[in-house]
């Protein structure tokens with residue numbers, strides 16, 4: 001058995017992991033999407049009602065327009081379908097302002113993990129629904145001086161797909177571009193919809209609970225949930241095993 005199974009679930013067939021696919025927002029970058037969605041609500045609904053829990057449950061991982069519609073519907077805004085177009089435009093404008101103001105930082109444990117896994121020679125992909133992901137990763141530097149964006153051999157961020165997560169399409173596309181069978185990939189995700197997408201695609205799912213939301217990721221059936229990527233045993237990855245570093 002190479003993937004830690006939550007208690008009570010029957011082990012899947014043995015698998016050896018050889019590649020990793022990263023979500024971006026909330027995994028690699030502390031990007032300002034949630035803040036932009038909240039601040040863009042002015043004129044549509046009370047921004048204070050746009051909580052992190054609401055963002056995680058209804059918006060995270062979705063393409064922009066479906067995220068806008070889901071948020072307005074969750075807030076009970078009348079005519080949400082039509083209003084979503086304008087709300088999505090406001091959000092994008094606010095996001096671009098925040099990006100230009102430099103409101104983006106990388107999670108240090110994520111940069112360490114990307115570099116450690118890269119040093120093993122593993123194929124790595126990034127798969128964010130966001131069309132802004134590449135622009136946000138570009139200025140982030142690794143210890144080598146290279147851009148974070150250049151650490152990945154496949155990049156499917158912002159591709160036009162029919163459905164967002166929890167549909168597995170974006171992760172299946174990433175696996176195909178890595179030329180690795182989905183069963184040999186694991187996905188790193190911070191949102192329940194992303195964990196569901198990974199599982200639906202036949203991949204292992206590593207949940208990163210940066211917001212104290214481990215139970216939500218466990219409920220979505222993540223194979224393993226951590227609060228920092230520093231908790232992952234890099235030497236076990238050499239053998240294709242996703243497990244915790246011994247404490």
Ligand SMILES: [Mg+2]
Nearest residue numbers: 023025026190
């Ligand atoms: Mg995310």
